[in-house]
Amino acid sequence: MSINPEFSQAVWNIVGSIPRGHVASYGQVAALAGHPRRARLVGRVLAGLPEDTRLPWHRVLRADGRIAFPPGEPAHREQCARLREEGVTVTGGQVDLRRHQWRPA
DNA sequence: CGGGTGACAGACC
DNA sequence: TGGTCTGCCACCC
Numbered sequence: 001m002s003i004n005p006e007f008s009q010a011v012w013n014i015v016g017s018i019p020r021g022h023v024a025s026y027g028q029v030a031a032l033a034g035h036p037r038r039a040r041l042v043g044r045v046l047a048g049l050p051e052d053t054r055l056p057w058h059r060v061l062r063a064d065g066r067i068a069f070p071p072g073e074p075a076h077r078e079q080c081a082r083l084r085e086e087g088v089t090v091t092g093g094q095v096d097l098r099r100h101q102w103r104p105a
Numbered sequence: 106c107g108g109g110t111g112a113c114a115g116a117c118c
Numbered sequence: 119t120g121g122t123c124t125g126c127c128a129c130c131c
Binding site: 002003037038039040041044 | 125126127128129
Binding site for chain 1: 111112113114115
């Protein structure tokens with residue numbers, strides 16, 4: 001399975017529908033896109049987003065609630081900032097999933 | 106063609 | 119709570 005427009009489109013839609021103050025894991029997005037076990041592919045799609053994207057990419061975290069970017073990288077700080085700005089508590093580059101994970105209806 | 110590399114995840118210990 | 123190891127799969131040399 002390549003990174004076809006269909007999959008990208010699905011990922012964009014899903015990520016775009018994560019509500020403010022909530023987060024989802026890469027694997028969760030992949031599954032919702034109809035492709036379980038393809039978390040890495042989701043990361044690839046997000047990596048391809050333009051810098052001025054309007055998509056809430058910062059609401060996507062690793063399965064353990066940690067930010068995927070290495071601490072110290074600008075992107076890491078950016079993600080922290082954006083999450084906090086919408087009321088998500090980030091401690092040590094990590095979010096409490098029990099409290100913030102998105103559970104789609 | 107072959108090996109290294111990720112914005113990952115789950116199983117174990 | 120935290121390390122390792124393995125499976126994963128499209129890309130890029």
